[in-house]
Amino acid sequence: MAEKKKTNIILFSGDYDKAMAAFIIANGAAAYDHDVTVFATFWGLNAFRKENQVPVKKGFLESMFGRMMPRGADKMGLSKMNFAGIGPKLIKKVIKKHNATPLPELIEMAKEQEVNLVACTMTMDLLGLQKEELIDGLQYAGVATYLTEAEEGQVNLFI
Amino acid sequence: MAEKKKTNIILFSGDYDKAMAAFIIANGAAAYDHDVTVFATFWGLNAFRKENQVPVKKGFLESMFGRMMPRGADKMGLSKMNFAGIGPKLIKKVIKKHNATPLPELIEMAKEQEVNLVACTMTMDLLGLQKEELIDGLQYAGVATYLTEAEEGQVNLFI
Amino acid sequence: MAEKKKTNIILFSGDYDKAMAAFIIANGAAAYDHDVTVFATFWGLNAFRKENQVPVKKGFLESMFGRMMPRGADKMGLSKMNFAGIGPKLIKKVIKKHNATPLPELIEMAKEQEVNLVACTMTMDLLGLQKEELIDGLQYAGVATYLTEAEEGQVNLFI
Numbered sequence: 299m300a301e302k303k304k305t306n307i308i309l310f311s312g313d314y315d316k317a318m319a320a321f322i323i324a325n326g327a328a329a330y331d332h333d334v335t336v337f338a339t340f341w342g343l344n345a346f347r348k349e350n351q352v353p354v355k356k357g358f359l360e361s362m363f364g365r366m367m368p369r370g371a372d373k374m375g376l377s378k379m380n381f382a383g384i385g386p387k388l389i390k391k392v393i394k395k396h397n398a399t400p401l402p403e404l405i406e407m408a409k410e411q412e413v414n415l416v417a418c419t420m421t422m423d424l425l426g427l428q429k430e431e432l433i434d435g436l437q438y439a440g441v442a443t444y445l446t447e448a449e450e451g452q453v454n455l456f457i
Numbered sequence: 458m459a460e461k462k463k464t465n466i467i468l469f470s471g472d473y474d475k476a477m478a479a480f481i482i483a484n485g486a487a488a489y490d491h492d493v494t495v496f497a498t499f500w501g502l503n504a505f506r507k508e509n510q511v512p513v514k515k516g517f518l519e520s521m522f523g524r525m526m527p528r529g530a531d532k533m534g535l536s537k538m539n540f541a542g543i544g545p546k547l548i549k550k551v552i553k554k555h556n557a558t559p560l561p562e563l564i565e566m567a568k569e570q571e572v573n574l575v576a577c578t579m580t581m582d583l584l585g586l587q588k589e590e591l592i593d594g595l596q597y598a599g600v601a602t603y604l605t606e607a608e609e610g611q612v613n614l615f616i
Numbered sequence: 617m618a619e620k621k622k623t624n625i626i627l628f629s630g631d632y633d634k635a636m637a638a639f640i641i642a643n644g645a646a647a648y649d650h651d652v653t654v655f656a657t658f659w660g661l662n663a664f665r666k667e668n669q670v671p672v673k674k675g676f677l678e679s680m681f682g683r684m685m686p687r688g689a690d691k692m693g694l695s696k697m698n699f700a701g702i703g704p705k706l707i708k709k710v711i712k713k714h715n716a717t718p719l720p721e722l723i724e725m726a727k728e729q730e731v732n733l734v735a736c737t738m739t740m741d742l743l744g745l746q747k748e749e750l751i752d753g754l755q756y757a758g759v760a761t762y763l764t765e766a767e768e769g770q771v772n773l774f775i
Binding site for chain 2: 303305315316319322323326327330332377378379388389391392393395396398452453454455456457
């Protein structure tokens, strides 16, 4: 039996549009029967935050980061033409109009297709994000795990 | 006969400097006899826009995006030190001074070297860009086509 | 004897957080016994600048770029939540608090692990950066060298 091809995406960016690109590729690769991993690190972790506030104990700096960063995929801004939050609204309108899939649904779809959704524990620690604040169904790992996958990957991207 | 090596670049960014990097790598890889594809998506599509306005019928949102986005490679801003458009002017001056190649010529060169220039149809649809508004010589495809190329690529980059 | 696996990272970004990600991956791959190259181009070159001003002769435009760009890894801003320089201070505080490694030390560590640190000569020329202004222990090369490495790489990333 031939080994499955592997696609490994590092999602570093916390932008709605870049995360959309990441999950469109991830879902496409899963549909092509690749073994797919989205490894979220730094601002990309915000795509995996729960929308509601979760009561966890944090230090002052970590609380501040927590308040300033978007709570979940739907709250993220655009990498271009963000215009203080108007850009994301416009993008969501055209997504709806053209029957494209909004980011939160793309992430749901990735889960259903068994894409490995991994949260980088080192940057969770840095930004003060705790497991309770992130959506269910994630794996938790570090750069070593990423590299083990990536060195066997056909498609490796940093987004 | 050995198969040609493949370089596949996703050009997501609409920044002059990032697009320069993408096309310098693309042209280099083509010179090394790689089979090269630049797959433009989201803001990267602006590098393929015609400079002049093309009369096409659009909805309100799509017209708005059309007006706000740069018309073509030469109009794009910088990812850093853009300074309301002064940065790109400076970069173009140093490009000229040091006999480097400006972005529009890099794209021309890529065409001459038979780099596959692909426009992502899904994001064209989202941003309301129509074929008539884009330069000649493009191919039109979606994420499935990208993945077919990328899974056989030696060098896959997301820029 | 099996060939070493190769990781090739293009560091285009001049952001502290993105450069951190680049060097965390680079150091991880070196620890896994990969042959690792970090190829710094455009704003990424700033990570290799010396902190102190080095007296070199420059044209007017090049001096201007020189003054506007951060002098070295420790002076770089964040890709998100930079807040006029407060963001980097906060990040450095959480790095210290969580015993993570700040960027300048990550670069030192990469040197010690014999990661190839390459400065892109074409963009050095464009931005007016001279060898005397960059840290010791760098190699100097262009896109051709990058491609020779990358076409044999298992993990190729553009950051």
